[in-house]
Amino acid sequence: MPDNRSTKAFKDSSNPTDGSKNSVSDRGPATAPESSPIAKAHEQIPIESIEAPKNLPAHGVWVYIEQLQGEVAPVSWELMGVGRQLADKLNCPLSGVLLGHDIQPLTELAFQYGADTLYAIDDPMLEPYTNECHSIALVQLCQAHHPEILLIGATTTGRDLSGSVATALRTGLTADCTQLDVDVDNRKLLQTRPAFGGNILATILCRDRWPQMATVRPRVFPEPEKQPHRRGALVWSDLGLDPSRTVMEVVDRILDERTEGYLDEADIIIAGGRGIGSKENFRYVEELAQAIGGMIGASRPAVESGWAPYSHQVGQTGFTVRPKLYIAAGISGAIQHLVGMQNSDVIVAINKDPDAPIFRVATYGIVGDAATILPALTLELGARMHGGPLGNERQL
Ligand SMILES: Cc1cc2nc3c(=O)[nH]c(=O)nc-3n(C[C@H](O)[C@H](O)[C@H](O)COP(=O)(O)OP(=O)(O)OC[C@H]3O[C@@H](n4cnc5c(N)ncnc54)[C@H](O)[C@@H]3O)c2cc1C
Numbered sequence: 001m002p003d004n005r006s007t008k009a010f011k012d013s014s015n016p017t018d019g020s021k022n023s024v025s026d027r028g029p030a031t032a033p034e035s036s037p038i039a040k041a042h043e044q045i046p047i048e049s050i051e052a053p054k055n056l057p058a059h060g061v062w063v064y065i066e067q068l069q070g071e072v073a074p075v076s077w078e079l080m081g082v083g084r085q086l087a088d089k090l091n092c093p094l095s096g097v098l099l100g101h102d103i104q105p106l107t108e109l110a111f112q113y114g115a116d117t118l119y120a121i122d123d124p125m126l127e128p129y130t131n132e133c134h135s136i137a138l139v140q141l142c143q144a145h146h147p148e149i150l151l152i153g154a155t156t157t158g159r160d161l162s163g164s165v166a167t168a169l170r171t172g173l174t175a176d177c178t179q180l181d182v183d184v185d186n187r188k189l190l191q192t193r194p195a196f197g198g199n200i201l202a203t204i205l206c207r208d209r210w211p212q213m214a215t216v217r218p219r220v221f222p223e224p225e226k227q228p229h230r231r232g233a234l235v236w237s238d239l240g241l242d243p244s245r246t247v248m249e250v251v252d253r254i255l256d257e258r259t260e261g262y263l264d265e266a267d268i269i270i271a272g273g274r275g276i277g278s279k280e281n282f283r284y285v286e287e288l289a290q291a292i293g294g295m296i297g298a299s300r301p302a303v304e305s306g307w308a309p310y311s312h313q314v315g316q317t318g319f320t321v322r323p324k325l326y327i328a329a330g331i332s333g334a335i336q337h338l339v340g341m342q343n344s345d346v347i348v349a350i351n352k353d354p355d356a357p358i359f360r361v362a363t364y365g366i367v368g369d370a371a372t373i374l375p376a377l378t379l380e381l382g383a384r385m386h387g388g389p390l391g392n393e394r395q396l
Contacts, residue, residue, distance in 0.1 A: 061087040062147040065098045065110055066157055075153030080113040081224035082180050083151055089182050093117055099137050101127035111232040114224055123239040129157055132248040135164035137239055142169055147211045149189050154215040162215050172206035173213040178220055178339050194316055194339050219264045219322035263312055263319045268294030271314055274301040275330020276370055282307040284374035291382030299331050315340035329370040333358030
């Protein structure tokens with residue numbers, strides 16, 4: 001998975017998600033044996049399906065605010081932005097859910113990014129994140145307040161958590177949505193994502209289960225503007241979990257020490273595809289990126305050919321990016337690539353085929369050989385950026 005910034009070592013070396021699945025005490029074959037530690041831990045919280053009536057009153061749109069040691073994952077605020085739009089259409093409140101320890105300083109941020117209400121649980125057992133405690137906490141809050149819609153960022157943590165919570169609540173979950181809207185009359189969340197290998201965009205509905213759950217990758221939606229003076233209602237709850245009955249403990253945290261930054265945070269990306277032709281030619285992509293302070297990106301064939309590492313792949317099975325400038329060289333514009341970059345502010349496409357689909361999403365198109373155009377851009381833009389003979393501008 002692209003978002004792999006930290007790894008956690010658990011005492012229980014089995015997959016943490018499996019643990020939470022087994023947490024549903026009345027689920028038949030998937031139920032953990034009564035005597036197992038997992039079953040014991042979850043006996044404390046009876047997990048039941050939320051069977052809301054068809055004429056469900058507006059219970060609101062919820063956004064899970066992911067935080068690690070007091071730092072909020074930006075995707076949470078991005079979801080607040082789209083959550084606000086959904087809540088306004090449904091004429092219901094937008095709420096945040098914040099779980100952790102010593103989280104008081106973050107509560108104001110939730111309101112500033114658009115939450116009307118913040119449901120929060122502050123407990124030492126919620127720091128650092130474990131699937132076990134966070135899923136129990138989130139399920140508890142959902143059972144108490146019955147949200148209609150629950151949005152979670154498709155980060156490593158969000159993917160881990162959302163599956164467990166959806167399973168426990170026996171509701172539907174659409175992963176990696178690229179668009180969200182609502183059918184106002186029927187109060188249904190319209191969850192659009194690539195399907196069948198990315199060849200179509202499917203809009204998925206969760207017809208009679210609540211909350212309707214969706215995950216969205218970072219940078220799919222823009223971050224809303226912070227409103228420093230905005231306030232809302234803060235609702236604290238208790239976790240009420242006996243530490244001696246939990247089975248999962250984080251014993252170490254090893255942070256990924258990469259220095260080059262993350263592709264989904266880059267403002268400028270120069271991406272190369274199969275049309276670049278060879279690893280040797282890929283240096284034209286690298287040189288332009290270096291000259292204008294960008295990061296390299298790549299289509300899947302370029303990664304599979306060994307021209308760029310997987311951590312630079314853009315698209316359905318790579319990163320979703322939203323830079324200010326995306327230069328796509330020798331990339332045809334297949335839907336699996338487009339879903340990862342089509343929300344970039346300015347897209348410049350370089351392709352020798354004037355009918356290449358990439359030109360349909362491009363702001364500017366250059367028809368020609370990437371091996372000629374990229375070095376020319378490096379010379380021209382590099383000189384401008386560094387105040388050379390072509391000008392003194394330092395900004396593109
Ligand atoms: C489930 C699934 C997931 C996938 N996930 C991803 C993903 O995450 N990211 C991704 O990128 N793809 C992904 N793909 C693959 C995707 O379908 C396309 O095959 C891929 O994006 C094509 O890469 P490309 O544009 O580099 O190559 P091509 O489609 O082969 O296009 C090469 C382009 O280069 C142009 N060209 C050739 N020579 C030159 C030249 N000298 N100068 C300029 N232009 C030139 C050609 O005109 C052509 O348009 C996925 C596919 C599937 C089925």
